[in-house]
Amino acid sequence: MRLNNDKYQMQSAKWSDTFHFALCIFRFALKTSPMLCALFSGLEGSLAAERGAATAADLLPGEFGRIELGRRLVEPKAFPTIRELREAVRRPEIRTVLLFKLFSSGDNQHLPAWSGDGQRLAFQRSDLAGKSSTLLVFWSLAQPQPALVPDRPGAYQYMFRWAVNGPGGYGFVRIDPGSASSRVYVAADTEEPVCKTPDTARRELPALYRRADGIWRLVYREDGQLVHQAWNGGGPVERPLALGRGTSPRWSRDGYRLLFARERPGGGTAPAYDVVVRNLQTETDLVLPCGESAVRSPTWSPDEKHVAFYVRQPGEGKPWRIRVCPVEGRAPAITLGGDVVVNLNFESGGPAWEPSGRRVWFFSHEHRRQAYYPMIAADVASGQLAVVDYPARSTTPNDLAMHPTTAVPEIALVAHDGLPQDLFILLLNHY
Secondary structure: OOOOHHHHHHOOHHHHHHHHHHHHHHHHHHOOOHHHHHHHHOOOOEEEOOOOOOOHHHOOOOOOOEEEOOOEEEEOOOOOOHHHHHHHHHOOOOOEEEEEEEEOOOOEEEEEEEOOOOOOEEEEEEEOOOOEEEEEEEOOOOOOOOEEOOOOOOOEEEEEEEOEOOOOEEEEEEEOOOOOOOEEEEEEOOOOOEEOOOOOOOEEEEEEEEOOOOOEEEEEEEOOEEEEEEEEOOEEEEEEEEEEEEEEEEEOOOOOEEEEEEEOOOOOOOOOEEEEEEEOOOOEEEEEOOOOOEEEEEEEOOOOOEEEEEEEOOOOOOOOEEEEEEOOOOOOOEEEOOOEOOOOOOOOOOOEEOOOOOEEEEEEHHHOEOOEOOEEEEEOOOOOEEEEOOOOOOEEEEEEEEOOOOOOOEEEEEEEOOOOEEEEEEEEOOO
């Protein structure tokens, strides 16, 4: 039986009490999953009063025998009972609880990105052969379908980034039809995006920050240079400022530091980069040991005491690895994993930190079994690797994104289940 709003209003108070009791048990068992709780609270899931496949011995008082999320479960075939969820949480090894397909289309999905508060999920949909790209957002995790970020017909939109300290704020890059340049657009929540750059150059990789006083700060790459601008409701508050040649800027939470890859002088057609943390108050730079000249996608750890980024040796086909460096102190930099899976078509959001900052998660060609790649969790303190399996029906995965706030691992990833690359949500029992 599917519960829509009309049927839900017709249920007795006993139904409502039972539903909320079961939901409370579920939240206790999994220590709260934002995605699943949103689906339940928004009544996007459906409940069946009949026992279904579960027997009475498998169920707790008030628990439903069958729960359908309104999404296709890849594994298990039926939603786990509360007893099964509790048992999964108790197990010492990290293992899959369930995997479901959140979104599928005829095109490929890329780069899922959780907002900083974990309440929104954006991603990119593209057709590489047709050279099209659009951006979609689940403004609420309970939405049955994502909303399309406003665009012009035929426009190419990509490089989506959520704002730091600005829930719902975001920036992205748009290439209009027939244009050789690209422009940066920003928006707050569901407002219409506003262009912040003229149509005169190629701009990439916007990083947006919102201060407590309402000032917005934006850094982006313009023809190889990092450029900063700031504004509020009244208009610009600073003149655009060039920060030097670099790429992949990332704001710290306090807005006083900027993480980026800085181009080394004399790089020529194949420039080399250093990873730099710039203190905007003191105008000083901290250069982190890269170990290699090819650098990609630096990211802050959740506590901003470490930085992780992809590195590889110069040359065609060289494997990518993950480098983790402390921002302060004398702890040595370490290299995690080998032959890491990196999205070669689009610059990714960078290595995926779990919320505690203890581990970095990724996929690796070294551990693949034909088209199946298990997840790898690398402990930053020890360098020890843990291999975590999930349903092998989802193959050739990419763009792993960890939920930034929940204590239960809730992972967005793209993978193949058939021809297109679809968007999946994977839940594990614990970190």
